[in-house]
Amino acid sequence: MRIIALSLLGLIWLIAHGASLAQSGFWTPAPGTTWQIQFTGLPVDQSFDVQVYDIDMFDTDASLVAALHAQGRKVICYINAGAWEEWRPDADQFPPEVLGNPYEGWPGERWLDIRRIDLLAPIMRARLDLCKAKGFDGVDPDNLDGYQNNTGFPLTYQDQLAYNIWLANEAHARGLSIGLKNDPDQVPDLLPYFEWALVESCFKYGWCDQMTPFIQAGKAVFAIEYTEEGMTLEQFCPQANALRFSAILKHRDLDAWMQSCTQSTQWQKGISFAAWWRDQYSSPAADQSLEALAATGATWISLIVTCYQETVSSTQIQCLTDSRTPTDADLIHAIQKAKILGLKVMLKPHVDLNSDPNHWRGDINFGSDEAAWAAWFASYQSFIVHYAQLAQAHGVDQFCVGTELQGTTHREAQWRQIIAAVRAVYSGPLVYAANPPTEYTTIQFWDALDLIGVDAYYPLTNKTNPTVAELIAGWQAPLAQLQALSQQWNKPIIFTEVGYRSVDGANMAPWDWQTLGPVDLQEQADCYQALFTVVRDLSWMQGLFIWVWETDPNQGGPTDTSYTPHNKPAEALLQCFFAGICNTAALFRVERATGNVYADGTFFGGGADVAEYVLVSEPVELGDVIEIDPEHPKHYRKARAPYSRLLAGVIATQPGLILGAREARESQALLALLGRVWVKATTENGPIKPGDLLTSSSQPGYAMRCENARQCEGALLGKALTALDGESGIIQALLIVH
Structure with missing residues (x-):
């Protein structure tokens, strides 16, 4: 047992004001509690699906805390307890004798002499009073490890311990929970006084194991790693999840951008797996193709099954399981194979037109013919509930209730009945796959679903040879619209389909699956490079499904102009985005305007x-x-x-x-x-x-x-x-x- 000799001032304060331990009744977040921290780029982005927000006390008013509480969140109050900041409204209240050396790397900050609790107490108490008055649930007191830094004062372990315990007691006196910020060496002595911990860069520098006593005590450890230090989710999330830390990746300035280890396991890195005839899903070739799909690092598949109505005016949907529709046995085989490979499954039933080449499913619309509407919705409900029952029986992880039926989705009441019927037989998350650019803005039943789905075939430029930068620019307007949609309905968005053919001009009309043209493998790869660049940092996005991967394991290749990325340069980009396996920043690039070829690796030729x-x-x-x-x-x-x-x-x-x-x-x-x-x-x-x-x-x-x-x-x-x-x-x- 460690015996601590507290400093004289520390003893005086602890005796005079009570050296109580953390007691029940204070909010104590459990291991794995999800969270977000934002100090810059205000206003605070409230769209993150997390349980806790850590925000700055001075920059936050009570109305924001109340708004977050109304959403069911807990809110932590950030204060700097160990350093002086020249821009704070109470900066002039700090006596000169408590101001030490500049805080290296943080202009305008100076270390505090935490031995002088007598001088710091009025200031820190006033800050804690403000936290309490604004309705915060807990306190994030920064810089509680000055004794290990060049502060300009001869601080000792005992000095720091006394100050940290005093601060915890003051927070508790106001009914506030408090977290231990970094300071790993004092965890054995401070664990009883703090309800949770918050650590920075512990995975980068290898001291996270010192914080595990909090986890063992049932207390959360909130962990931050920083992009500026070269960290990625792949580098620390496996260990963080194993330790049950609530770990996130942030920019150093703590703006709204955030990636979470918890969310990284939920983010749907998906590929659409499709068969157009019975028996295909059950074939050895399909198993081999699915194994190749899994090798990209994808974590989900969207399993496609298509049934048909004869024409756009037909009211009966038939599943042609004797020919063009995979059988239930086919689907079950594919689901089981995907599970063996560690893939999650979204079942996505489609309706297509069997013998009406001049129309497509989005044209289905019966106008004012209420009898036809009733007949069609009755048939659709029978069709979709059948597959929902199959999904429930075989452990499907997510279910899509409809795809691109834009001529029908204005019938809100009937779609709500469809969703209710599916929920009656299927317990997992539900999504509808809407067609851009207008269908998803007119749908009024998003609140009845768990996710907003978009088949994201947006035209990006009007050029057949765009640069990646131009493709990225083409995404900005659609993304702004989608973010507003997510915020309007308070739902995350997934791209239920997104894909590009390897044909010249693919970016101009990504939905066009028929037009002939020269092979352009590089444009397909560039489109995916742009896509992955723009979606990776979006807090309101929860995943995407690449269109499409079929059952032929030899699909694709250098002469293929279809959507598949298999056996093409685009496949390497999928592996980079999904699995983090990236050999170089730009594996291979052809500059179309000049014909110049750029490669970061070595050229391997067959001759000598x-x-x-x-x-x-x-x-x-x-x-x-x-x-x-x-x-x-x-x-x-x-x-x-x-x-x-x-x-x-x-x-x-x-x-x-x-x-x-x-x-x-x-x-x-x-x-x-x-x-x-x-x-x-x-x-x-x-x-x-x-x-x-x-x-x-x-x-x-x-x-x-x-x-x-x-x-x-x-x-x-x-x-x-x-x-x-x-x-x-x-x-x-x-x-x-x-």
């Missing part, structure tokens, strides 16, 4: 030489030694004489890099300029051994050994890598034309 397409004045073969043709400008021919000073290279066999490919035509040949090549050779100047210098021979197109370097000056072809003893043959050589 660099070659260029050149014009030839006579037929040539692989391995021929080539010289400049003096009789035909810009043309080349077989070398015709020993020690030719017109030597240019060798006709390439399998180049690793080809230059001038855009201009290739029949009168051209691939001339190897550098690297390892196969060369026709003769022994007219003696047998060739590895390491011998090579030059041209009297036999057109053949090389021979060069007896010494002086002979080869200006006529050097390279060095032999393999031997030649016979009269002629093919050897491997290192090409060094000089």
